[in-house]
Amino acid sequence: TTVQEYPLSLEEYRRYGRQMIVEDTGGVQGQVRLKNSKVLVVGAGGLGCPALPYLAGAGIGQIGIVDNDIVDTSNLHRQVLHDSTKVGMLKCESAKAVLNKLNPHVNVVTYPVRLNYSNAFDIFDGYDYVLDCTDTPLTRYLISDVAVNLGITVVSASGLGTEGQLTVLNFNNTGPCYRCFYPIPPNPMSVSSCQEGGVIGPCIGLVGTMMAVEAIKLIIGIYTPENFQPFLTLYSGFPQQTLRTFKMRGRQSKCICCGDNRSITRAAIESGEINYELFCGSRNYNVC
C-alpha cells in the first residue's frame, strides 16, 4: 500500500489554485473537504444547470444528478448546460457529459428516475448535501422529509418569472426543515387566479448559482452551529436586481418531520403511508 503524502495531485493544485488562495476557503484543507464531499443535485433544469458546473469546477468529489426528464428545445433559453444537439437526451446524462469534460477529477453519478417515496432513501444515502432544484411542492416536501430522516442538510431554491427564493434546510440537524416553514401544504384549489409562469433564463440562473455558493460555504465550514441563522433570501431581477434576506423561524418543536413527535419517519415514507400526491394535489403551482 502506498502512503498518500500529499492530499492533492499537482494537477489539482494547478486547477484549484485560484480558489485555494481565497482566504475564506481555508486553502488546502478546504480543497480536501470539497474533494471528500458528495453532493446530490435533484433536477438538472433552470437551477441545476448553473449549479452543477460550479460544483464540478470547485472540485466536489462526487456529484449525483437525479432527473428523468429529457432535453427539449423550450428548455434551452434557461437550461444552458444542455444544447440543441442534445434534444431528446436525458438531462442527467447530458449534464454528466459536460461535467466530465469540465473536470475529470469529479465522479458524476446519474439517476435517470423520477424521485419518489420508494427510491429517495436509496438515492440520498451517502450524500453529504442535497440541492433541491426541482419544480413542484411534492418533491420539495419529499426531499426535505428524506433529508431530515437521513441527517442531510438541503440547499433549497426556486424561481419563476424574474424572481427567486433560496434557503438552507435542516442545517446541522438543528435548523428548520421545509415543513417547519410550510406545515400545511398549499391547497391546489386556492391558486386559481395564478397563470402558468414563464421565466427569464439568467434570473433563475442567478438563483442556481447562489445554490452553488451556499453548497461550497456549507462544505468548507463557513456556517457553524453558532453562527447559522435560519433565513429565506428573495431575489428580484426586475426592475432593479435585489436580494433581500429574511430572518426565519427556527426548528419547530411541533413539526411532524423534525420536531418532538415525528410522524414523517423513514418507515412511514417508504411504506407509501405519506401520500405526497394527494397531499399536494396535481395542479401547476408555478405562480403562487
Next chain:
Amino acid sequence: TTVQEYPLSLEEYRRYGRQMIVEDTGGVQGQVRLKNSKVLVVGAGGLGCPALPYLAGAGIGQIGIVDNDIVDTSNLHRQVLHDSTKVGMLKCESAKAVLNKLNPHVNVVTYPVRLNYSNAFDIFDGYDYVLDCTDTPLTRYLISDVAVNLGITVVSASGLGTEGQLTVLNFNNTGPCYRCFYPIPPNPMSVSSCQEGGVIGPCIGLVGTMMAVEAIKLIIGIYTPENFQPFLTLYSGFPQQTLRTFKMRGRQSKCICCGDNRSITRAAIESGEINYELFCGSRNYNVC
C-alpha cells in the same frame, strides 16, 4: 423577394416561449428586439462564461466575443463554459463552439485579439451594447472611452474573492461613464499592500449572470431615460449572500470623456495620444 409575415419562426416561438410569456419581456415584441440586437462581450473569463450562454439562450441576434487568451486548467474552476478538452484553445473559439450548439439562431463572431486603442473602434462599431468582462483598469477605461465615442451603453462588472461589482455606463448617452466615476486612474504604487487575489467560481459567476440580466433589461426597454438612476451594485458571497445598490453620481460636466469639454475623442484614442499603458501602470490591480 418574400414578405416576412411572422417575425419569428415556429422553432423560435417554441424555443423562447417560456421567456416570452413573462410579462416584463413584452412578448413577441421583446423577442424581436432581442433578435435584432448585437451584443459584444469583451472577455470570455469568469464573468463572460456565465453571461454568454444566457445571452445566447435568450436569442440575442449577434454576439461578439473579444478574447485573445487561451484556456488554461487553472481557469476551469470558474470559467465553466470551457472544459479540460479545450486547454490551449482560444477562449473566444471555445465559447463560440458552445454557443453555436446551444442556439444555432445566434450569429457568434469572434475577435481573437487583445483589445487596444487601435482596434477597439473597428470591433465595437455596429454593436448595440458592450459587456465589460475584462480584468484590468486599462481595458475598463478603454472600453468606456470607446463606447462613449460610439454612443454605446456598457454593462460593466468585476469580481474578486467572494465579492463583485456591477454598473451600467453611458446609458442612453446621458448616464455617467467610467471616467465620471473614476476621473483619476489608480496609482499602481499605492496598492502595495494588496496581494494577488483568488476567486470563488460561483461568486464571480453570479456577477456575470447579473450582467446578462442587465443586458436583457436594456434590450427589452426596462430602463428608460426617465427611470434610469446611475448605480453601483455590490455583491458579497460570504458570509451571507447580499446585494447592495448605491445611488451614484450622474454624468459629470467636467468629465474629459463624456462632459462638456471632451479630450478623449476618437481621434485622440486612435492616434495613440491617450496612453492607456502609462496611465494605468502595469501592476496587478486585482485586489485593490
Next chain:
Amino acid sequence: MIKVRVEFLGGLDVVFSKQRVHDLTIDAEELSMQGLIDYIVQNLITNKNDVDVFLEDDNIRPGIITLINDTDWELEGEMEYEVCDGDVISFTSTLHGG
C-alpha cells in the same frame, strides 16, 4: 393614525392591482396583525373572488410567508403582533419553479 408599508411579493401582487408596495395610513389607535389583514382584505383586494389567494379559513393561505420588518412573523407573535408606525409588513408567495 398608523402608517405601515405592505408588500406583496413572489407574484402575490396579481390580486393587489399588480402593485407590490402599498403605503397605508390607517385610522386607528392600535392595530393588530389581524386588524391589518382585515383591512387589506377589505381595501386592497380588487376582485373579491381573489380573497382565497390570500386567505384560507381566515388565516394567511398556506404557502404564503408573512414577515414583519423582514422577520418571520412566527417570531413576532403572528396575528397578535401590534403593528407599529413605520412597520414594513411583507407577504410572499412561495415559488416552486426550478
Next chain:
Amino acid sequence: MIKVRVEFLGGLDVVFSKQRVHDLTIDAEELSMQGLIDYIVQNLITNKNDVDVFLEDDNIRPGIITLINDTDWELEGEMEYEVCDGDVISFTSTLHGG
C-alpha cells in the same frame, strides 16, 4: 458625541484590522467628512505604512468609491458633508478582476 458606522468594502478592510464594519462614537459636536477621514487615519489604520492604500495627496485614493448612506458622496458635498448621528459611511475599493 456622534455615532457613525464606517464600512470598508471591496478588500479595503485589509488595512483596517480585516474588520469591515466599525461602529464609532466620536467625541465632537460637529464632524465633517474631512474630520471623519482624519479620525479614521489616526485611529483605525493599524499600520501607518498602509495609509496610502486609503489616502493619496490628502484625498481619498483614486479607485475608492465613498458613500454616505448608500449614496455617492459626490451628491452629498464630499469633504464638506456634515456627518450626522446614525450615518453609515462606506468606502469601497474598485475591483478589477473578471
